[in-house]
Amino acid sequence: MKTIIYTLTACAILSVTACSKSGTKAFEKGNFYDAVMQSAEKLKKVSDNSKSAAVLPEAYRNARNEFLRDIERARNANQQFRWEAILDYYAKLNNMQNAIDQCTACRRLVSPQSYFREEEEARDNAAAERYALGTDLMRARPGTLPSRESARTAYGHFERIASFAPNYKDVQNRMEEALNAGSYHVVLEQPKINSRLFQYSNEYFQGRIDEFLRTNRRMNKFIRFYSPQEAKSAKLNPDQVVRLEFIDFVVGETNVTNDRVTVESKDSVKTGEATVNGKKVPVYGKVKANLVRSHKAVRSRGILSLEIYDYQTNKVLSREEIPGEFVWVNDWATYNGDERALSQADRTLALRREQLPPAPQQLFIEFTKPIYDQVTSRIKRFYDRY
Numbered sequence: 001m002k003t004i005i006y007t008l009t010a011c012a013i014l015s016v017t018a019c020s021k022s023g024t025k026a027f028e029k030g031n032f033y034d035a036v037m038q039s040a041e042k043l044k045k046v047s048d049n050s051k052s053a054a055v056l057p058e059a060y061r062n063a064r065n066e067f068l069r070d071i072e073r074a075r076n077a078n079q080q081f082r083w084e085a086i087l088d089y090y091a092k093l094n095n096m097q098n099a100i101d102q103c104t105a106c107r108r109l110v111s112p113q114s115y116f117r118e119e120e121e122a123r124d125n126a127a128a129e130r131y132a133l134g135t136d137l138m139r140a141r142p143g144t145l146p147s148r149e150s151a152r153t154a155y156g157h158f159e160r161i162a163s164f165a166p167n168y169k170d171v172q173n174r175m176e177e178a179l180n181a182g183s184y185h186v187v188l189e190q191p192k193i194n195s196r197l198f199q200y201s202n203e204y205f206q207g208r209i210d211e212f213l214r215t216n217r218r219m220n221k222f223i224r225f226y227s228p229q230e231a232k233s234a235k236l237n238p239d240q241v242v243r244l245e246f247i248d249f250v251v252g253e254t255n256v257t258n259d260r261v262t263v264e265s266k267d268s269v270k271t272g273e274a275t276v277n278g279k280k281v282p283v284y285g286k287v288k289a290n291l292v293r294s295h296k297a298v299r300s301r302g303i304l305s306l307e308i309y310d311y312q313t314n315k316v317l318s319r320e321e322i323p324g325e326f327v328w329v330n331d332w333a334t335y336n337g338d339e340r341a342l343s344q345a346d347r348t349l350a351l352r353r354e355q356l357p358p359a360p361q362q363l364f365i366e367f368t369k370p371i372y373d374q375v376t377s378r379i380k381r382f383y384d385r386y
Contacts, residue, residue: 022051032063040099047105083126090119151182191244249302289337301325324371
């Protein structure tokens with residue numbers, strides 16, 4: 001019974017899918033372009049599909065007439081960017097021509113007209129309009145750059161051209177120029193530390209900052225980060241500088257506590273033997289032990305100063321102090337007395353021994369790890385507004 005139900009369900013789904021792809025529903029809704037593309041696709045796969053064969057000629061005639069009317073209307077409207085609308089209409093006319101031309105059954109029903117020359121003319125006119133606007137926005141007084149807002153608007157025009165005419169003139173170079181002029185150029189300095197002992201450890205943090213720069217060269221479209229070396233090589237006059245410095249840190253602050261207790265077994269255990277009436281019998285009783293539970297905590301912590309300032313005016317735009325901490329712990333126990341007095345947890349502790357903590361350089365690295373995550377998230381949050 002289940003097999004019959006599944007079969008009927010599958011057939012119903014296939015029937016609905018076939019109907020929707022025949023173009024009939026799109027035609028009935030007045031979506032003539034979709035009706036053409038769907039019916040052509042259907043006839044390409046099933047050449048004798050009667051529904052698609054009936055839809056295609058009427059759908060193509062209606063779609064073509066509709067696009068040509070829209071093109072004429074757009075030409076006469078004289079509105080900004082009208083050529084982009086005209087380009088879209090011609091592109092769809094040619095999409096229909098291509099779809100029909102690639103289907104033998106379709107060609108028997110419709111003789112589509114191509115508009116490739118008109119499409120290229122519209123593409124050129126659309127690109128020329130945007131290019132002129134972008135170029136005008138990038139003009140500035142001799143020796144000066146266009147305003148950042150003008151450059152960003154110009155970038156939008158060039159980017160739009162690249163989406164439909166990527167090889168138009170030197171649009172790729174113009175787009176890069178506008179992006180550069182519209183961006184904030186930010187130097188991200190490496191963290192400083194006034195300690196020879198921890199200079200090696202600080203290189204770990206510096207390496208993470210280098211990694212951040214490699215993966216976030218542009219945090220967003222209009223924010224460009226540079227390392228100090230890159231800025232020097234490019235002779236960059238930056239807009240802003242992010243300065244990092246460890247202003248306070250303590251490494252290896254050690255605290256050891258010892259908890260001395262006397263513990264007793266929960267149950268009675270055999271403690272020896274006694275002679276009763278000439279016979280040896282076991283003696284039971286609770287046993288005790290003197291236990292010392294030891295806990296060593298080695299705490300390392302520090303504060304990183306994050307400062308963002310305007311390079312031109314030296315005005316501080318943001319200043320934060322970011323803390324980080326790492327605590328290394330070691331637990332163990334010693335005892336005197338009967339081991340059977342110990343709980344399972346205390347026995348496990350008694351198997352451990354006091355250990356030496358990691359080297360100070362490694363402790364420094366450990367407490368900087370949470371600081372790095374905070375630094376990068378706060379830099380991202382600050383530049384989200386740009």
